[in-house]
Amino acid sequence: MIRRIDLIPSKLKFLITVSYDLISLSIAFFLSYLLRLGGDIDSFGVPELLVFVTTAVFTIACFYLTDVYSSVTRFFNAKSFVKITAIVALSTVVCYVSAQIYEAFLPRSIPFSFLVLAALFIAGARALVGFIVGKQWFEQREPVVIFGAGTTGRELISTLSLGSKYQVLAIIDQKTVYVGRSLFGVKVYGLNNIEQLIKKYGQFKVLIAVSEVNPERMKEIVNVFEPYALELLTVPSMYDIVSGKRKIDELREVSVDELLGREPVEPIPELLNANVEGKVVAVSGAGGSIGKELCRQIIRQRPEKLILIEVSEAFLYEINQELIEYKKEHELETPVIPLIGNVQNGMLMTRIFDNHKVQTIYHAAAYKHVPMVENNVIAGITNNVLGTYEIAQAAVFCEVETFVLISTDKAVRPTNVMGATKRMAELVLQGLAKRDHQTRFVMVRFGNVLGSSGSVVPLFKKQIKKGGPITVTHPDIIRYFMTIPEAAQLVIQAGAMGKGGDVFVLDMGAPVKIVDLAIKMTHLMGLTVKDEENPNGDIEIRFSGLRPGEKLYEELLIEDNAEVTAHKRIMTANEISLPWPEVNQLLDKVITAMKDENIAEIRQILIDAPLGYAPLGLEPAKHLNDKKEQLARLSEVPQN
Template structure:
C-alpha cells in the first residue's frame, strides 16, 4: 500500500511537471541545473580540501556564481533544453557530456585568470558530480515516466519489441487508457531484456502473461511486416480470444498520416495473408496521365477508389459521372481536398446523370473529349437485383450498351468494364446481367471503330457497400448474433485499393474484347471468417461445444440467386499476361449481328414488364444462366398474388 501511494504521488508530481508550458519547463530545468552545478562545485571542494570553514572563503563563492551562468549558456547552446525529457535519448546524453566538459574547462579558465587557487583534482571531481547530478536527475525522472505514470489503465501486451514497439510504448505511457506490462517478440536475443522497465518475453508464454494480468488486448507493433507474416501471428493469437489491435502501416507512419498512438482493430485483409504486388508505373499511367478520364458510378465503392487512384496519376481532367447526388458530392469534395493536400493540378468535373440515357453520356464524353472510360456504374447487390429484375437489366445491360455506344460516337480511346466473378455460370439476375454486359462489349469490340474495349472480372472487395465484413463488425459490436447464410459458403476477397490498381493496369494491357481475370488468391469460408472476427475482437464463439461463449453464429439460409461457391473462369482456357496477378480468359462470345436482335427483344420485354420473357431470353442467350429460384421480382410477385385473388373471386362468383 505504501509503495502504491508513493507511485501515486510520483505520478501526480510528474503530471504537474509535464503539464507546464514548454517555456516554463525550460526555466525550471535551468534553475535546477544551476542548483546541481553549484552543489557539484561545493561537493568537489569538500571532497578535496576537507575543510569545514571553506564556506567562508569569498573567492570560492565568486568562482561558483561566475561558473553557473557560463555553464547554463553552454548547455543551452548544445540544445539540452530543447530535449523533451520523457523522450530522453543519446542526443540529450551527448549534450550533457559536452556541457559538463565545457563547464569544467570554464572552471579551470576562470580560476586561472582570476588567480583563485583550487587543487588540480577539483575540476575532475566537479565533472563527476556534475554528470551525476545533471544526467542522473534526468535519468531518474525518465525512469519514473516508465514506472510511476503507467501502472493504471487496461493491461495490454505489445507484440514486437523493435523500434515500432518501443515508440508505441513511449506513446502509451502518456495515456490513461492502456498499461503495457510486457513485450513479446520472436527474436530470441531480446528475450529477458528490459525496455523502459518492461520485460521482453517469448511468444510461447503469451497465454500465461495474459492470464496473470487478465489482459484483454494484444497490440501488434509490426508495421513493416509482410501480410503473410502478420497473418501467421494473428492466427497464432486467435485461440486466446483477446482483442488484437495493430499499428498503422509503415507508409502511413513515415508520411505522418498516422501516429504510433493511432492503434486500430486488425484489418480483415491481414487475415487473407496475401501481400499486394506493387503496381507497375508504366501500366498505371498509360491510359491516365495527361489524359481526360471518366469514371461512371464514381460515387460507389469501386468507382470512388478508382477516382482516388486516378487522381494521384494526374490526368488532365477527371470526369465523375454519378446518378446519386450525395455520392457525387461526397467523392468530389474528397478528391478536391486530396488534390489540394498533394498539390495536384487536376480539373475535377462532377456530372449528374444515368448511364441509361445515351444522349447524356455521349454529350458529356464529347464536350470534355474523354479519352479513357472506367465503367463502374452497376447494380451489384444480388438479392436487390433479384427483386428488381427490370431495373437490373436496364442498368447493367443497357446502361453498359448505351455507355459503350456513346464512347464509340465520342471517339473514346479505351473503355474498361468492371465485371464480377458472379458473371461466371450465374445463378442470379445480377451475375447474368454482368455476363450480358461482357457479351455486349465483346460484340462491339469486333465492329469497326476507334474504341478499345476490355473487361476486368474479380470477386468481392473488402469494405465495399454490402460486404459481409462491415456487417459482421456491426453485429459483433452489438453483441451478436453474427449471421451467415450457409455453413459451406465461400467467397474470394480482395482489398479495394489492390482491385482498383489491377483494373487500371489490366485496362492498359487490353487489345480489344479482352476478358481479364484477377488473381484473387484462395477462397475464404465465410463462417471461418466470422469466427476469426469474433475471436480477434476479444470474444468467444458461442456454440454447442462452448455454450458459455459470448457471440453465436446463426445460419439464415441462402438468399434468392445466391451461390455457395463463386468462380472466376467459365472454362479452363486462360493465359497469363505480363502481370503476375492478371490473366486473360478466352471465352464464348457473340457477333454484334447475333447479339443485336437478342438485345432488341430483351428491351421490349423490359418495356412490357414481361418477366417470363426476360428470364427466357437470359437463359437462351449463351450466358450460362442457371437460375436456382423462381422469379423473385417484387412487382411480378405482387401482380401474381393480385391475379390469383381475382381468379379465386371469379371462380366463387361463377
C-alpha cells in the same frame, strides 16, 4: 480519469517545488553541522549563515537556468538525477569557496555531508515521487505487449514510456538471441510464452513493431496471435515515420487484407499508362468503391483530363474533393470534371464524350447487391444492361478508343438476377465488338473486394463493435477477395491488353470461408466467439440462411480454358459470344417485357437466354457437386 496533481496551476507547482528545495537545502546544510559537531552548534553564526544563503541562492538559480523546474516529476529518470547531483556538487564547491571568503567555520567533512544529504533530499525525493505517481499512472494505462525486439520495437518502447496511454508488460520476439534479455527494463519472451503471459496479465493488446514487413510475413505474424483473441495494432510504415506524416506511436488496427496476406504484384508501367497517360479518361460510377479507386489510380498516371460521371451528388462531391486535395498536394494541373449523370441517358453520355473528346471509358456504374437487384428486377436490368448498352453506343458514336466494363464473378453461370444482368452486359459488349467501329470493348471480371460498400468486412466490423451477433448466411459459404487498390490497378492494366470483345479474369487467389473470416475478425479485435465450446464468449455467430439468388461458391470462368497474359494475375477467357443481331433481338424481348412490367416473363427470358442463368433450385446437381469438389481442392476448405 484526470489526475488531481494535473489540476494544480503551473505557478503554484513552481512555488511548491522551489520551497521544498530551499527547505531541503536548509536541512542538509544544518544537519551536516549537527552530524559533524555532535549537537554543539555554538560556533554557528552570521558568516556560516551567509555561506548557506550564498549556496542556496546559487543552487536554486542553477536549477532554474538548467530547466530543472520545467521538467515533469513523474518522468524523472537517471539523466535528471545526474543533472541535479551535478548541480549540488557544484554548489558544494561554492559552499567551500564562500566559507573562505566569509571566514566562516566550515570543517572539511561538512561539504561532503552536505553533498550527500542535499542530493538525497532533492534528487532522491523526486525519484520517489516519480515512482509513486508513475505507479498510479501506469495502472491507468492500457496493458500492451510489443512484438519485435528490433530497432522499431525499441523506439516504440522508448516513445510509449513517455506517453500516458500504454503500459508495456512484455516484449515477444521469435529470435532466440533476444529471448530472456531485457530492454528498458522490459523482459523479452518467445512465441511459446504467449499463453503464459495471458495467464499472468489477462487479455492485452499486441503492438506489432515490425516496419516494412511484406504481406506474407504480416500474415504469418497475425496468424500466430489471432487464435488467442488478442487485439492487434501495428506501427505506421517507416516511410510515413521518416517523412513526418505519422509518429511511431500512432498505431492502427491490423486490416483484413493483412490477415489474408496477399503479396502485391508490381504493375507493368506500359500497361498502366497505355490508356491513361496524356488521354481524356471518363469513369462512370466514379463515386462507388471501385470507381473511386479507379479515379485515384488514373490521376497518378497524369491523364490530359479526368471526367467523373456519377448519379449520386453526394458521392460525386466526395471523390471530387479528394482528387482536388490530391492535385494540390502533388502540384498536378490535370483538369477533373465532375458531372452528375445517369448512364441510362444515352444522349447525355454522347454529349459528354463528344464535348470532352473522351478517349478511354471505365464503366463501373452498376447495381451490384444481389438481394437488392433480386427484389428490383426491372431497375437492375435498366441500369446494368440497358445502361451499359446506352453508354457503349455513345462511345461508338463518339469514336472512343477504349471502353472497359467492370464485370463480376457472379456473371459466371449466374443464380441471381444481378449476375444474369452482368453476363448480359458482357454479351452486349461482345456483340458490339463484332461490328464495324473504332472502339475496343474490354470486360474485366473479378470477385469481391475488401471494404467495398455492402461487403462483409465493414458489416462484420460494425456488428462486432455493437457486441454482435455476426450474421453469416451459411456455414459453408466461400468467396474470393481482393483489395480495392489491387483490383483497380489490374483493371487498368487489363484494359490495355484487349483487342476487342475480350473477357479478362483477375487472379483472386484462394477463396475464403466466410465463417472463418468472421472468427478471425472477431479475434483481431480482441474478442472471442460465443458458441457451444465457449458459452462465455463475447460475440455470437448466427446463420441466417442463403439470401435469394445467393451462391455457396463463386467462380470466375464459364469454361476452364483461360489463357495467361503478360501479367501474372490477369487471364483471358475464351468464352462463347453472340452476333449482334441475336443480342439485339434479346434486348428487344427484355424491353418489351419490361414495358408490361411482367417480372415472371422477364425472369423466364433471362433463363431461356444463353446466359447460363439458373436460379437456385434449377441449377444441375452434378454441376454443383463437381464445383464443390473443385473448389474444395483449390482452397483446402473441408467438404461437408
